Amino acid sequence: MGGFRCRRCFMIFFLFFGKCQLDTISVTFDANSIRSTTSSQFVGVTLDSGLIRHKWENFDLRSLKVLTLAKGLSPYTNTYLRIGGTFADFCTFTPSALKNDTEQYRKASAFHDLFYEMTRSKPKNQTEFYMSARIWDEIHKFIQEAKFDLIFDLNVLMRTEANEWNSTNAIQLLKYTQRKGYRMAGWELGNEPNSFHHLNSSINVTAESLGQAYYRLSQILADFPTIRGRILTGPSTTQLNKKPTIRYFTSFLETKGGETVTSPNFHQYYVNGRTATVGDFTNSEILDSFEDELKTGNMIVALTGNERKLWLGETSSAYGGGAEGLSDAFVAAFMWLDKLGVSAKNNVDVVMRQSLYGGKYALLDAKTTNPNPDYWLTVLYRRLVGNKVLTTSSSRSPDVRFYTHCSAEGYLPGSVTLYGMNLRSVGVNVTFPQLDGQLKIYLLTAPNQDLKSRFVDLNGVTLEMTSDTSLPQMIPISGTNPVYMPPFSYVFILADEKTYSKACIHSWYNLS
Known part of the structure; x- marks a missing residue:
C-alpha cells in the first residue's frame, strides 16, 4: 500500500x-x-459460442466474482450481451444433453451434414456441437443476475438440400424459450457470412440467400411476441474496408429480409493479432482508418432507408483472437477508447466489445478472470459518459x-x-x-x-x-x-x- x-x-x-x-x-x-445520440446501452460485450462447446473454460456463470464484474458494467442500464461468433454456425440446440438423442436435427439438414463432414479436419475443432436446454437455462439465469440483455446468434449453416436455411432448430429453441418464460433482447443469424469461404471453399451463403433466411426468421419471431426481443441485427459481415464486403453488406440490406433488420451491423478490428506491435496501438494513422468504415456503413444504411442506425456487432483491437501481451494490456486502451469516441460521434448506436471473456482481447483474464485494463476503462465509461454527443x-x-x-x-x-x-x-x-x-x-x-x-x-x-x-x-x-x-x-x-x-x-x- x-x-x-x-x-x-x-x-x-x-x-x-x-x-x-x-x-x-x-x-x-x-x-x-x-x-x-447513441443507445443508452451503447457499450455491449460478447461471449463466443465456442465457450459453450468447451464448457465455459474458466468462466463460471455461478461465480460471485464473475457476477460482480458483470454487474460493474451496468451502473444505470443493463448491458447487451451477444453470444455468437464463428462457432455460432456450428451450434445446434437440443433439449437433451445426449448427442444420440438429437440425430433428427442432423438428418433434417443434409447440407448442414455435408458442411460438417468437409470441415472435420479444419483447425480449432470446427465441427458441430450441441447446446442443451440445461445450458440455455444457465445462460438465462446468468444474464438475469448479471444485469445483461441477451442477443443470440443462430446457426445459418443449418441448410436444406436446396441450400436454404433450415429453421427447424431455431423454432425448437424458440418454443423452449417461450415455455420457460425467458425474455430476449434480440437475435442474429450467422457470423461473417461473406467470409465462409475461409472455413471451406464449397460453402457459399450469398447476400440474397441470407436475406431470405432473415425474412423467414422475422416471420417466425412474429409468432413468439413475448420473447422475440426488439432487435434483429445483421448481416454481421467483416469490416467495411474492401469492395466485396461493401457489396455484400449493401446487397443484403436491399433484400426483403434485409429490410426487416432493425440494427445493420458489421465487425471491425484494426490490426492482425499475429503481427501487431506496441506502436500500432498508439499510431494515430491506424486509429484514423476506422472512421472511413463508419462513413461507408452510415451511407449504405441511409440509402436503404427505414431510419435505422449502425451497430458494431463485434469489435476489438486485433483480429485472430487478439495480440498476446498487447490486446490484454494497458496499451490496448487507446484503440478501445478512441473507437468509442469515434463511433459515438458518427451516430453508431451500439458497440459490442469482443469479448467479456475469451481470447487475448478479453476484458477478463482467461485463467483467473481478473480484470484486464480495458475492463476498468469500460466501467468508467459506463459510469461517467452519457449517450448525447x-x-x-x-x-x-x-x-x-x-x-x-x-x-x-x-x-x-x-x-x-x-x-x-x-x-x-x-x-x-x-x-x-x-x-x-x-x-x-x-x-x-x-x-x-x-x-x-x-x-x-x-x-x-x-x-x-x-x-x-x-x-x-x-x-x-x-x-x-x-x-x-x-x-x-x-x-x-x-x-x-x-x-x-x-x-x-x-x-x-x-x-x-
Whole structure:
C-alpha cells in the first residue's frame, strides 16, 4: 500500500506542477447542440459460442466474482450481451444433453451434414456441437443476475438440400424459450457470412440467400411476441474496408429480409493479432482508418432507408483472437477508447466489445478472470459518459484527441464529461477554455510506464478488486486548467457544477 500512496502523490505532483510543459493543446466543444445520440446501452460485450462447446473454460456463470464484474458494467442500464461468433454456425440446440438423442436435427439438414463432414479436419475443432436446454437455462439465469440483455446468434449453416436455411432448430429453441418464460433482447443469424469461404471453399451463403433466411426468421419471431426481443441485427459481415464486403453488406440490406433488420451491423478490428506491435496501438494513422468504415456503413444504411442506425456487432483491437501481451494490456486502451469516441460521434448506436471473456482481447483474464485494463476503462465509461454527443475540436495535434458527451444519468442535468488521450511519448498540457473552477479528473496511466502492464493506475492507485464481491472505489482528483497529461495516458474529466451545456440540459428535460 505504501507504493500505491507514493504513486498517488507522484500523480498529484504531475497534475499541479507538470504544467511547466511548453506544449499546450486547447480543447473546445459546442455546448449548444447535440451532434449525435447513441443507445443508452451503447457499450455491449460478447461471449463466443465456442465457450459453450468447451464448457465455459474458466468462466463460471455461478461465480460471485464473475457476477460482480458483470454487474460493474451496468451502473444505470443493463448491458447487451451477444453470444455468437464463428462457432455460432456450428451450434445446434437440443433439449437433451445426449448427442444420440438429437440425430433428427442432423438428418433434417443434409447440407448442414455435408458442411460438417468437409470441415472435420479444419483447425480449432470446427465441427458441430450441441447446446442443451440445461445450458440455455444457465445462460438465462446468468444474464438475469448479471444485469445483461441477451442477443443470440443462430446457426445459418443449418441448410436444406436446396441450400436454404433450415429453421427447424431455431423454432425448437424458440418454443423452449417461450415455455420457460425467458425474455430476449434480440437475435442474429450467422457470423461473417461473406467470409465462409475461409472455413471451406464449397460453402457459399450469398447476400440474397441470407436475406431470405432473415425474412423467414422475422416471420417466425412474429409468432413468439413475448420473447422475440426488439432487435434483429445483421448481416454481421467483416469490416467495411474492401469492395466485396461493401457489396455484400449493401446487397443484403436491399433484400426483403434485409429490410426487416432493425440494427445493420458489421465487425471491425484494426490490426492482425499475429503481427501487431506496441506502436500500432498508439499510431494515430491506424486509429484514423476506422472512421472511413463508419462513413461507408452510415451511407449504405441511409440509402436503404427505414431510419435505422449502425451497430458494431463485434469489435476489438486485433483480429485472430487478439495480440498476446498487447490486446490484454494497458496499451490496448487507446484503440478501445478512441473507437468509442469515434463511433459515438458518427451516430453508431451500439458497440459490442469482443469479448467479456475469451481470447487475448478479453476484458477478463482467461485463467483467473481478473480484470484486464480495458475492463476498468469500460466501467468508467459506463459510469461517467452519457449517450448525447457534442462536437469537439482540439488544436494542432492528431496525437492528443478528445471527445465530449453530456454526462451519464447519475450526474446533474446539463453537466458534461470529456475523455481523451495523449498518444505522445512526452507529456502535454491540455486546456479547456469553457471549463471554469474545479475539474474532477480520472487520469489513467501504466504502472511504471510499462505499456504492456496488465494493470492500470487511476490517479496513481492500481485498480484491483477489493474482494470477489466488490470493486474498488474509483476516486477522481480535483484540478484546474490546464490538465497535465503524462506520456501515453488517457483521462476522463467531469466539469465543475458551474459549467454546463445548454444542449445537454435541454436534452435531459425533454427525456424526463
